[in-house]
Amino acid sequence: MQTQDTRHESKTKILDAALDVFRAKGYAATRIEDICAEAGLTKGSFFHHFKSKEELAIEAAGHWGEYACALFAAAPYQALPDPVDRLLAYVDFRKSAMQGELLQFTCFGGTLVQEVYLSHPQIRDACTVTFDRHGTGLAKDIAAAIDKYGSDGTWTPDSLALHMQAVIQGALILAKAKQDPEAGAQCLVHLRRYIEALFASARRAAS
Structure with missing residues (x-):
């Protein structure tokens, strides 16, 4: 897959727009016109790069995966020497992101796969690749x-x-359901406690 540096600028604009519009409206309700309006481009530009909305969604999943990998690779928790500390700080990092507008921190893959897991298996599978890639790092x-x-x-x-x-x-679903980022953040507080408990005895013995 092309990187953003080598990909045509207009294609990157469409992919960036797709991340926002699909997360805001869902797959079925999103029109190609909505994507073009968000990107500030014409439908002619859209069809120069993509044959259909489905093809865009599949590639947008990979685009989302690229963005997420870069974001987590550069996160401060990666520098921590102790692996448990990294896991706990990862949860803290995810919790700290749950602020502001819901659209800014909800997951593209999670949003789409809930809607299309049966109707559009190729989109579902493209989203699953991003989950698997992230899970491998964890x-x-x-x-x-x-x-x-x-x-x-x-x-x-x-x-x-x-x-x-x-x-x-x-947690992201609950934040959207309740229209309250804090509802999701509290789920991650408990996740952190759970991870701490898994290694608590051994860490105390080692200290």
Whole structure:
């Protein structure tokens, strides 16, 4: 996939617009005209780059994944030497993002997949790729934490990474349902406590 540096500027504008409009309106309610208006471009420009709204949504999922990977790779928690501290700071980072307008922090993939998981399987699968890619990064830190502190053997890095993603996506849904970012943020407070509890005894013994 092309990076933003090499991708045609108008195509990047359309993809950026798609992230906002699809999150605001949902897939079915979004028209190509809405995307073009947000991007400040014509339908001719749209069809120069995309054959259909579905093709745009599939590529927009990858565009979202690129953005998310860059965001998390540059986050301050990545510099922490202890893997449990990184996991806790990751949750803090996600919680700190739950401020302001809901549109600014809700997940593109999570928003679309709830709507299209049966009707548009190719969009669903493109969103799943972004979840899996992010989960793999979480699982690496979880595995490092297990290597350092151990576990009770009843769970795996992949299962905890999936649980963390489920809580975060659920928190975003609740924030939208209640129109209150704090409702979602409180879910992540409990997620942080849960992760702390998993490693608490071993960390105390090691200190």
